[in-house]
Amino acid sequence: MSTTAIILAAGHGTRMKSALPKPLHPIAGRPMLHHLIASCAAVFDRIVIVTGPDMDNVARAAAPHAVAIQHDRLGTAHAALQAEALFGDGEVAVLYADNPLITPETLRRLLARRGVSDAGLALLAMRPDVANRYGRVLTEAGYVMRIVEWADASEAERGETLCNAGVRCAAAPDMRAWLRAVGNANSKGEYYLTDLVEIARAAGRHVAAVEAPFAELRGVNSRAELADAESAVQRALRLVAMENGVTLMAPETVFFSHDTNIAADVTVAPNVVFAPGVTIETGAEIRAFSHLEGCHVGEGAIIGPYARLRPGTRVGKAAHVGNFVELKATDLGDGAKANHLAYLGDASIGAGSNIGAGTITCNYDGFAKYRTTIGERVFVGSDSVLVAPVTLGDGAFVAAGSVITDDVEPDAMAFGRATQTSKPGRAATFRAARTKTGQP
Numbered sequence: 001m002s003t004t005a006i007i008l009a010a011g012h013g014t015r016m017k018s019a020l021p022k023p024l025h026p027i028a029g030r031p032m033l034h035h036l037i038a039s040c041a042a043v044f045d046r047i048v049i050v051t052g053p054d055m056d057n058v059a060r061a062a063a064p065h066a067v068a069i070q071h072d073r074l075g076t077a078h079a080a081l082q083a084e085a086l087f088g089d090g091e092v093a094v095l096y097a098d099n100p101l102i103t104p105e106t107l108r109r110l111l112a113r114r115g116v117s118d119a120g121l122a123l124l125a126m127r128p129d130v131a132n133r134y135g136r137v138l139t140e141a142g143y144v145m146r147i148v149e150w151a152d153a154s155e156a157e158r159g160e161t162l163c164n165a166g167v168r169c170a171a172a173p174d175m176r177a178w179l180r181a182v183g184n185a186n187s188k189g190e191y192y193l194t195d196l197v198e199i200a201r202a203a204g205r206h207v208a209a210v211e212a213p214f215a216e217l218r219g220v221n222s223r224a225e226l227a228d229a230e231s232a233v234q235r236a237l238r239l240v241a242m243e244n245g246v247t248l249m250a251p252e253t254v255f256f257s258h259d260t261n262i263a264a265d266v267t268v269a270p271n272v273v274f275a276p277g278v279t280i281e282t283g284a285e286i287r288a289f290s291h292l293e294g295c296h297v298g299e300g301a302i303i304g305p306y307a308r309l310r311p312g313t314r315v316g317k318a319a320h321v322g323n324f325v326e327l328k329a330t331d332l333g334d335g336a337k338a339n340h341l342a343y344l345g346d347a348s349i350g351a352g353s354n355i356g357a358g359t360i361t362c363n364y365d366g367f368a369k370y371r372t373t374i375g376e377r378v379f380v381g382s383d384s385v386l387v388a389p390v391t392l393g394d395g396a397f398v399a400a401g402s403v404i405t406d407d408v409e410p411d412a413m414a415f416g417r418a419t420q421t422s423k424p425g426r427a428a429t430f431r432a433a434r435t436k437t438g439q440p
Contacts, residue, residue, distance in 0.1 A: 003090050392407070
């Protein structure tokens with residue numbers, strides 16, 4: 001029997017106060033929708049995203065999964081019903097894109113509990129430290145009797161700690177029938193998934209609750225809740241890194257992406273940010289205030305402080321990237337060094353080369369990008385400008401302050417300076433003239 005996850009992502013998310021749809025707001029460098037899709041993909045055979053007619057960016061983010069459109073926003077049950085044709089003949093779970101942190105393990109437990117013959121409907125529930133205005137899940141003899149919204153709950157019911165997390169799971173035929181049976185006799189005239197509990201029980205079926213941690217089931221409906229979710233995910237990522245042998249000197253100041261890959265015996269100093277697509281090999285040191293994205297750092301390399309590695313960069317074994325050095329789409333070879341105040345973009349730099357302070361590669365002419373190729377054991381003096389496309393052969397030496405526009409042969413020394421002229425006594429004459437006219 002097939003399993004299908006229906007992810008509801010059609011809401012405007014007005015509390016976010018953003019032109020960006022709520023499901024696309026990122027946590028740990030990945031849209032909320034992608035977090036939930038990743039968990040569902042590990043468990044379900046099919047994933048369907050329900051979005052609105054004016055949310056093409058959400059539909060694109062859902063690819064390659066199927067998309068159903070809720071043309072009229074008439075509530076959560078109505079939204080789920082828009083995917084009815086894709087339910088299949090097995091189990092169907094309905095989830096929310098703004099519950100992005102549900103784990104595959106919890107989803108498997110939900111499916112397993114629904115699969116028990118006495119549970120026609122299974123749902124996820126949680127016990128927040130502060131229950132606030134969450135709907136309460138009222139149980140008896142191990143089964144859910146009803147869900148009561150906080151506004152409608154009595155004082156005794158508000159004292160219950162088990163709260164509704166929104167996710168529902170049932171066999172496809174039941175899910176179809178029960179969604180169709182949902183009415184809209186409420187103040188907003190909308191069709192709500194919460195009514196499935198009452199409908200399933202009226203059909204003589206038991207409703208079971210699967211409890212999971214609030215950290216997984218928390219909803220994200222505002223910028224404050226987004227920040228709380230980010231904080232929770234970062235704490236988890238830091239803990240995993242340290243458990244895997246990474247030294248974080250000030251863990252609370254280091255920020256990871258969902259896919260950051262750091263080997264054991266890497267040391268990360270305070271105030272470092274890892275954007276998506278970063279791999280760090282063993283023994284590397286990432287010094288303070290560095291920002292890394294889409295790059296690979298080799299074994300034993302030293303990055304920073306105050307370094308920026310941009311996408312497409314590969315730093316070789318035992319290479320050094322120092323303070324205020326920026327690399328973009330650059331291969332820095334084993335043992336090579338760029339220790340001070342340099343920009344190296346669209347470059348290949350061979351092993352053992354040294355790039356002096358103030359060096360830049362001029363890789364863009366306003367229309368296209370060009371590549372600079374620097375061989376092995378090349379010395380580039382301080383304040384040099386390498387105008388791409390240009391190649392420096394192995395062992396070449398570029399004198400400080402040079403502008404290099406032509407290729408340099410291996411083991412050649414290149415000077416790209418204007419000729420220096422010295423006029424004896426001219427400085428004294430200049431000062432005397434300025435003093436006579438009263439000019440400073």
